[in-house]
Amino acid sequence: MSAPGGKQASRASDQGPPALRPGALPRMRPAWFTLAAMAVAALPLVLRGDYALHLAVAIGINAIVVLGLNLLMGYAGQVSLGQAAFVGIGAYASAILGSKLDLSPWLGLLTGVGLSAVVAAMVGVPMLRLRGHYLAMGTLGFGMIVHIVMVQWEGLTTGTTGISSFAPLSIAGVKLDSEIRMYYLVAATCLVGLAMASNIINSRVGRAMRAVHTSEAAASTSGVDISRYKLQVFVISAGLAGLAGGLYAHHAGYVNPDSFGFGYSIQLLVMVVLGGMASVWGAVFGAGAVSLLAEYLRARQELSPVIFGLVLMAVMVFLPDGLWRGGSDLVARILGRRAQAEGG
Amino acid sequence: MTSSALVQFLISGITLGSIYAMIALGFALIYNATGIVNFAQGEFVTLGALAAISLSAAGWPMPVAVLAAVAAVTVLGAVLEWGAIRPARNASVITLIIITVGASILLRGVAMWLWGPDALPMRPFSGEDPISLGQASILPQHLWIMGIVLATMVTLRVLAEKTQVGKAMRACAVNREAARLVGIPAERMVRLAFALSGMLGGLAGAIIAPLAMGQYDMGIMLGLKGFAAAILGGIGNPFGAVLGGLLLGTLESLGAGLSPPGWSGYKDATAFAIMLVVLMAKPTGLLGRGGRS
């Protein structure tokens, strides 16, 4: 090969004509997203009664948290056993600002998001130096401490009494105090979150995060600032959790420490892992599946945790990639076998 | 604080610490054998306590009731490994952790189903009259706890050093592949680790029940704090687990005693705050040597 002249052509990566095929760059297909958006918009027509809508809103709120947790765990490869703390911070921000300062509910919501993000940034700097189990236990300890503070700092949070005297959200004078209105707000937020999460994953930032997950050495020597990206994704997940917390406060109309303890952190973890950590759709699916299962079992009080635990263990043993991936693999295998039988 | 009050807090601290030490050791054994954190450890404690309560209430002599309860939970530990861990042994660490989380939810549900949601009392092993030590007093049950825990630790230490099985387990903890190459059945060691953890947890529950009562959800906090103790001492190091447990119990008790009025509710946070400090400063703990990653 003759020595090329000029600075331009001498760069290794400038050789040869480009040929980028469509589909080479991954991204969420707009068709699926539009379909999902339409289904979500039409759902209330199918669901009957406030109870079903209430459940749908709860699922949506969980899904927002799980989206963030999915980014953190499935894509960036970190772990958080204390995510409930950030949800709680968001919820209490809305509740306290709404009841004590009579601030606009939207401002309270935004403050909750900002506060969660700031706390995550402060905690994340020392915390994310840990890895694996140590990070898991660090986040767990953090979550437990936040919960204990929520219970004990009665001056701020009224402790276990809870707060309920805050104004509901309203858009253009219309109060969002019914299930259907909250549903559309939460659903829209969820869809936006889904789109943004997917956009982040299929971008330079997302690739950097995913690189950190598999090989920190290769990532850093390729120019990725590992600490910075770990912190970024941690803060994003906390912000999303804070947002969900604010929405939760307005949906339930009442905020109390019981909702933000270790049990909820574990439930969120289960949603992420059960749904499958390798896809944003899996995350949302996991939120739905676990919420529905928990709700179904709640009515059958006696054995509900037993069955929940059994289901959890069984799914992890037989479908370690989670329900979403495992389920689609299973479907693919069944269809493949049928095609073979027909063709053979 | 008066010296008698200090002694009082120390007594309860060491007692509590002994319990944490047993639980922490259970965590350490499983972590050494498998590299995973067993979130169901606390439930071993719960079931040991509740089983002992039922059996002694049914009229069984106390030593028999306790031994039977501990034996049952030991078997449970082995069954858990056989049923849930073994089939998934090639899965990722996070999957295995979730499986133990599922097991803990399951066992807690079983406990509530069999024993109901209320706290149940248990007769102390040898009477309720406190023994006075100067200005302070110590309950016979405190002595039982400290004595039993001490005896257990010494026995386990002897077994670890002197018996083939003990040496095999230690070998597995240091280097599993090498151990397997030398002919040590690593799989059996894993089951043994789970069984021993069950024994330790169940025993801890049975001996603390006369003081703390038994309740279906007592395992959550105890398990988490036991884990904090294991981290404090250095997870993967059995001595560390014991040291961490004693230290944590003492600090928690003294913290509660020394804290100004109105702040005693924060005592649960002590354990976690200590754990966070350890994680930030030296994640491998006081006696940690790095252990398995």
Next chain:
Amino acid sequence: MAVDSLSLQVSAGQIKALIGPNGAGKTTVFNLVTAIHSLDSGQILVSGARVSGLPSHRIAALGVARTFQNVELFTNMSVLENVMVGAHVRTGAGLASASLRLPGMLREEIGMAEKALRCLRLVGLGEVPPEQDARSLAFGQQRLLEVARGLAADPKLLLLDEPAAGLSTAETARLAELVKRIRDLGVTVLLVDHDMDLVMRVSDEVVVLDHGVKIAEGTPREVQRDARVIAAYLGESEPAQGGDDCPQPTGEGN
């Protein structure tokens, strides 16, 4: 001490090889240059700029890229995405433009993808479907993928850590051609390998390490003849060609 008092200079535009028996400290040198390990004393300069003490990602930004002895691919991404991570350091789209998928970010993405495709073609992976999972590649292809990733950063210096390990003779020959092509494009190459054939074929200069100390430096031919080098590899003194002072085999023994 893995590496002791090493003084190493690589001239721009050359291919230099670092060889030595196992444990000589070759990979450690790479780890020191890319700040995976920290330097106890001394300094490292790239084009006159001091890089020792900087974190790995800043060193990458200054134009140093590397491959790894045990292939370190991003197994959770496709072939194309792996190479695009290599271009991370030359691009700048952040969180905001990514989440909103702004046009500027999209333009940059397409640019990165096209550059990645060019790098893949350069290393000989042009026929591989770029959206294929990286971990499904054959071993030899995985090694090439790492090289492509390194090239996507437009490096001044490319460190190749045992690129020929595990490759067949034909693959090694193709690798030799690739290394020369890379040098011809203006990239300086520092190469570590055990495959003497490759080393002798492509290198302009060779440095020999033993137990962390430099014991020889020169052209491939000079180094091949160096008695200290032979001693280090064989463990006993023996000239390259036969001669009167050739030690006679004793009675028994192998």
